[in-house]
Amino acid sequence: MTTAEKDTSYKTDALIASDIDAYLDTHQHKTLLRFITCGSVDDGKSTLIGRLLYDSKMIFEDQLAALEADSKTSGTQGAEIDFALLVDGLAAEREQGITIDVAYRYFATEKRKFIVADTPGHEQYTRNMVTGASTADLAVILIDARKGVLTQTRRHSYLANLIGIRHIVLAVNKMDLVGYDRATFDKIVAEYTEFATSIGIDTFTAIPISGFKGDNITALSPKMPWFTGPALLPHLETVELDQTADQARPFRMAVQWVNRPNLDFRGFSGTISSGSIRPGDAVRVLPSGKTSTISRIVTLDGDLDQAVAGQSVTLCFADEIDCSRGQVITAADAPAEVADQFEATLVWMDEDRLLPGRPYWMKIGTQTVSVAVQEPKYQIDINTLEHLATKTLDLNAIGVANITTDRDIPFAAYAEDQDLGGFILIDKMTNRTVAAGMIHFSLRRAQNVHWQATDLGxxxxxxxxxxxxxxxxxxxxxxxxxxxxxxxxxxxxxxxxxxxxxxxxxxxxxxxxxxxxxxxxxxxxxxxxxxxxxxxxxxxxxxxxxxxxxxxxxxxxxxxxxxxxxxxxxxxxxxxxxxxxxxxxxxxxxxxxxxxxxxxxxxxxxxxxxxxxxxxxxxxxxxxxxxxxxxxxxxxx
Incomplete structure (x- = not known):
């Protein structure tokens, strides 16, 4: 190779490296949308996700070849690809043609990165759906155009709203099987609107699609000229996230780890759940109530002048005060509430029913405390939203009950702060997760009843x-x-x-x-x-x-x-x-x-x-x- 050729080669390599760096930098700074697909059995959730992966070119050639072979085995007609096989990874799922476990998949477009959870449709796997929804920003509720709004549609919509998902997409799927009929779509949207309004869902985006055929997935389909948009993927790329709202709330950070590598450094590590913090800001540690100011905000890339919601940081205090894992660092002038008795909604996720009074472990934020659940005030009928009298909760039941922890804990209403208001219950004997819960408010008696100290112990x-x-x-x-x-x-x-x-x-x-x-x-x-x-x-x-x-x-x-x-x-x-x-x-x-x-x-x-x-x-x-x-x-x- 001549000197000129070598120079050209080096320049080409440098340009390629520069392009790669630019691409990686652009990709790194894309926003991330976490969303779930949910609905009733066989509404086409897995097929839709497979189509999104395929259309966003997130399938390797060997995966595509295996997919085509599996599609023939599964009985797909002609040259069509069974996109559901990309997501239904368990053998039991493929045999039954249903989703059992929560399948997480990653894909990206030029505008945004995505993590999607394919959640089960069967009622017996409602607990899996709750798990997938717990970290989602958006929910795609699928409805089979031939079946309309079903019980599971209502159940998953109620749970999505309950868990605090603010963005709902109503995807009316399999429009190809009803001849792309607008009247069918409008009827389903009207029925869903009535139900959504009754449970507090004020707005949602309705899109008629065919996950199997690809209609209205990445672009508007000519087969439904009566629908003016947006298509599903463009909507997912442009929906506004709620990070700004998180940053506008008062500062909160649950301590995950006390960082003490040597005697000269002591910091408190965690992920900021809301608000922002700067060196010099006054903070309060809960539940003790002790105060200090921030001296440093430490990260692997160096100290920061400011940190905001979503960032993982280590905070250093100007004073030596007690602070440990599970405690919460808050703004001194806007602390979280502290209590030991609450009203909460419970989604029961265990085959063994709730035993009121039995102690369970409660994991909330980064701390674990013992908790007792009182007899439920009522259970919610998903179809009618009626409050039903009950003495316990069975698998997949949703109810409201008072709970009592064995100590004071910092908290917030789940509607205001999911990190300090959401929790899970764990059976002390089996270590099974038995319920997910959302705190409404503390009970008045928790604020009014105090321990009276006596002189003789x-x-x-x-x-x-x-x-x-x-x-x-x-x-x-x-x-x-x-x-x-x-x-x-x-x-x-x-x-x-x-x-x-x-x-x-x-x-x-x-x-x-x-x-x-x-x-x-x-x-x-x-x-x-x-x-x-x-x-x-x-x-x-x-x-x-x-x-x-x-x-x-x-x-x-x-x-x-x-x-x-x-x-x-x-x-x-x-x-x-x-x-x-x-x-x-x-x-x-x-x-x-x-x-x-x-x-x-x-x-x-x-x-x-x-x-x-x-x-x-x-x-x-x-x-x-x-x-x-x-x-x-x-x-x-």
């Missing part, structure tokens, strides 16, 4: 009695011998001049819990009340003995969580069901076997034995007196 009461408070929680089947053993333990402790109190399952139902039955929900509330009473008694310095079936691990762990570390002693009175049934002094098992007594533990209601109790009493190997002495020896070594 639990340490003083315990010292007066010369003993260490404890809760001996005896659990086991009916007839296992709990009450007998508990009574013997109390008598032995009395002879040792110990101050005790015995809470027996039958006795508390004569007074404190006389209003409760034996459903799972009532059993949960029964144990919650007893736990609160036991806690007060340990504050008084007593050794509390209990004898309750308490069949659920979650509630026993709830009571353990109320006590001081080491104060809760779980005792499993381990008696085989057959032996307990033989004793049956009260005749309860006989009634349960005959169907006269419902929800009886061990027969038609489950018993969850402790996995790691402090004490296990094998009643087949020792007498009641020996069992009682074993417990006393544990308490008083």
């Amino acid at each position: 639990r340490e003083h009461h315990a010292a007066m009695k010369h003993q260490t408070p404890a809760v001996v929680w005896m659990t086991g089947l009916s007839g296992s011998g709990k009450s007998t053993i508990a009574n013997l333990v109390e008598k032995k402790l009395a002879r040792m001049n110990r101050h005790t109190f015995l809470l027996d399952g039958d006795n508390v139902r004569h007074g404190l819990n006389k209003d409760l039955g034996f459903t799972d929900a009532d059993r949960v509330e029964n144990i919650r009340r007893v736990g609160e009473v036991a806690k007060l008694m340990t504050d008084a310095g007593l050794i509390v003995l209990t004898a309750f079936i308490s069949p659920f691990r979650a509630e026993r762990e709830m009571v353990r969580g109320m006590m001081q570390p080491g104060e809760f002693i779980e005792v499993l009175i381990d008696t085989p069901l057959a032996d307990a049934e033989k004793r049956d002094v009260k005749g309860l098992y006989k009634k349960a076997r005959s169907g006269q007594l419902k929800n009886f533990t061990g027969i038609d209601s489950p018993y969850e034995a402790p996995e790691s109790p402090e004490i296990r009493i094998d009643t087949t190997a020792m007498t009641a007196d020996e069992a009682a002495q074993m417990i006393v020896d544990y308490l008083i070594p």
